[in-house]
Amino acid sequence: MGDMILGIETSCDETAVAVVERASVVRSSVISSQVDQHAEFGGVVPEIAGRAHVREFVPVLAEALATSGVEGKDMDAVAATVGPGLVGSLLVGMSAAKALSLVWGVPFVGVNHLEAHLYASFLEEPDLELPLVVLLVSGGHTMLVLMEGHGRYRLLGSTLDDAAGEAFDKVARYLGLGYPGGPAVDALAEEGDPRAYAYPRSMVRENPETLPDDRRYAFSFSGLKTAVVNHVRSDPAAATADVAASFQEAVVDALVVKARWAVEATGAKGACLGGGVAANSRLRERFLDMCTATGVRAFLPSRAMCTDNAAMVAAAGWWRLRSDGPSPLDTSADSNLGLSLLG
Numbered sequence: 001m002g003d004m005i006l007g008i009e010t011s012c013d014e015t016a017v018a019v020v021e022r023a024s025v026v027r028s029s030v031i032s033s034q035v036d037q038h039a040e041f042g043g044v045v046p047e048i049a050g051r052a053h054v055r056e057f058v059p060v061l062a063e064a065l066a067t068s069g070v071e072g073k074d075m076d077a078v079a080a081t082v083g084p085g086l087v088g089s090l091l092v093g094m095s096a097a098k099a100l101s102l103v104w105g106v107p108f109v110g111v112n113h114l115e116a117h118l119y120a121s122f123l124e125e126p127d128l129e130l131p132l133v134v135l136l137v138s139g140g141h142t143m144l145v146l147m148e149g150h151g152r153y154r155l156l157g158s159t160l161d162d163a164a165g166e167a168f169d170k171v172a173r174y175l176g177l178g179y180p181g182g183p184a185v186d187a188l189a190e191e192g193d194p195r196a197y198a199y200p201r202s203m204v205r206e207n208p209e210t211l212p213d214d215r216r217y218a219f220s221f222s223g224l225k226t227a228v229v230n231h232v233r234s235d236p237a238a239a240t241a242d243v244a245a246s247f248q249e250a251v252v253d254a255l256v257v258k259a260r261w262a263v264e265a266t267g268a269k270g271a272c273l274g275g276g277v278a279a280n281s282r283l284r285e286r287f288l289d290m291c292t293a294t295g296v297r298a299f300l301p302s303r304a305m306c307t308d309n310a311a312m313v314a315a316a317g318w319w320r321l322r323s324d325g326p327s328p329l330d331t332s333a334d335s336n337l338g339l340s341l342l343g
Contacts (some may be wrong), residue, residue, distance in 0.1 A: 004070055005099065005321075006078045007314025008092030011085025012115045012140075013044045014307065015038075015056040019068035019075075020314035023119070024126045027068035029304075029311040032056040039179045042171065050088035057096055064310075072104050077326070079317025083108035083337030084140070090333035098329050105325030109317040113308075114339040117274040118147055119319065120305040122310040128299060129269040135259045135287070138275035139165030139182075142255075144217045144262050145339065151323045155339055156262050157217025164251055165277045166261030167221035171228050171247055175240055185244045186280050194282075197238070199227050199250040199255075208261045217258050222252055248282055256286045263294050270297035278306040 005023075009016040018029040034052045038044050065072065080097035082088060094110070117136050122128060132147045133156075142165075143158035162170070165182055172181025177188065183270035202220040203211060228247050232238055263271050271291050277283065284300050291298030305312065320327075 003318075004074060004076045005109075005314040005318050006064075007095045007309040007310035007312070007317060008078070008080040008093040009110075009116070009308055009313045010053045010057070010089045011081045011083070012089060012308060013049045013052070014309070015053050015060050016308060016310035016313075017057075017064035018310035018314050019064055019070050020123070020311050020318070023315040023318035024123065026123060026311045027070055028064045029309055030060050030064040030067065031307075032060050033310055035180060040342075042179050044086070044268050046086045046088055049086055050092060053089055054090035057092060061096070072100065075104055075106055077101070077109050077317060077321055078104070079108045079109040079111050079115065079313050079320070081113045081313055082331055083334035084113055085335060087333050087335040089337065094331070094333055101329070107321060107330075109321050110327035110331045111313050111316045111320060112196075112337055112339060113313075114141060114337075115153075115320075116145075116312040116316040118145065118153070119141045119239075119315040120274055120301050120309070121272045121299050123311055123315050124301055124305060125299050128272070129297070131266060131268045133259060133262045133266060133268040133271040134274055135255060135271070135278075136274045137164045137255060137277035137283070139163060139169065139277075141275065142219050142221075143339070144258060146266050146268065150319050153339060156266075156269050157219065157258070159219040159221065161220050161222035162225060164219070164221055164255065165275070167225045167251060168226050168277065171244075174229050174232065175243065177244075179254060182277055182280060185248055186282065188241050189245040189248045189282065192239065192241030192243070194245040194249035196242035197231065197246040199224055199231075199246055201250055201254050204254050204257050209263075210245070217262055219254060219258065221251065221254075248280070252280070252283045252286050254281060256290050259287065259295060260290045263291075263296055268296060270299060272299035273301065273308070276307050279303040
């Protein structure tokens with residue numbers, strides 16, 4: 001079993017390469033972001049993203065190798081994200097990973113992007129105790145996962161419509177705050193009153209037992225987004241900072257309340273955040289308070305580990321190689337790959 005893994009992440013609009021040793025020591029982690037290229041469109045444009053990955057990959061790879069102090073011939077495996085994500089972007093990273101595995105004569109490991117986010121926490125806190133409740137929140141996904149062991153997960157619930165990050169982007173766009181919406185709303189919300197407006201919290205009740213089993217850990221943010229838009233249309237004088245703060249509080253309420261329910265119901269030893277929205281300051285604050293109140297260990301990954309990166313892909317690849325062995329070179333990209341397909 002090899003210890004030095006080259007990780008490649010190109011599922012959306014970050015071109016990332018990292019070298020990680022034994023799933024715990026990050027030798028290098030290089031990310032080239034395309035945010036500026038997509039900002040004028042208010043979201044990621046798949047064609048632009050794919051072309052940018054082709055252009056940026058070799059320089060990012062060269063920097064990651066140079067920074068790590070490890071040569072290609074010393075790699076034990078190459079891991080790359082195979083889904084979910086934009087299929088054109090995924091194919092760039094996968095093709096490069098397969099080529100490198102052939103050139104270096106090492107295994108190729110296909111990694112699920114969602115599973116990689118689960119392992120971001122272990123890069124900074126290797127001794128996290130299992131079972132662990134993970135609240136994975138990003139632009140494309142919002143889900144609660146019980147991590148029972150390495151490679152063994154139980155999907156407790158996910159969003160029925162918009163992901164939390166998607167709702168942040170849509171509301172920010174309507175309020176004229178620009179792209180990406182999450183950081184813009186987070187910054188403006190600090191100036192507003194989170195109690196100014198009582199926006200809806202879908203499927204959040206005092207007693208979780210009153211919800212059907214298939215809705216208890218489910219999320220829905222589409223109605224919240226519509227409520228904010230309708231409110232601003234009917235009251236143009238509403239302070240934008242108060243709207244942002246109240247909207248953010250409604251999102252965070254739903255996320256934290258359901259995470260608490262999951263911790264209490266599963267008997268998990270700890271809880272952690274993952275995904276891009278895990279960088280949100282209010283979510284981090286409320287999540288930490290929830291864990292303190294329920295008496296479980298909390299882990300909040302650094303903001304660098306919340307966003308898409310290749311170090312988490314390499315870490316997940318190390319564990320996958322141990323449990324499943326190499327992936328076939330004819331592995332294809334799956335833009336809709338779900339975590340439930342694993343473990």
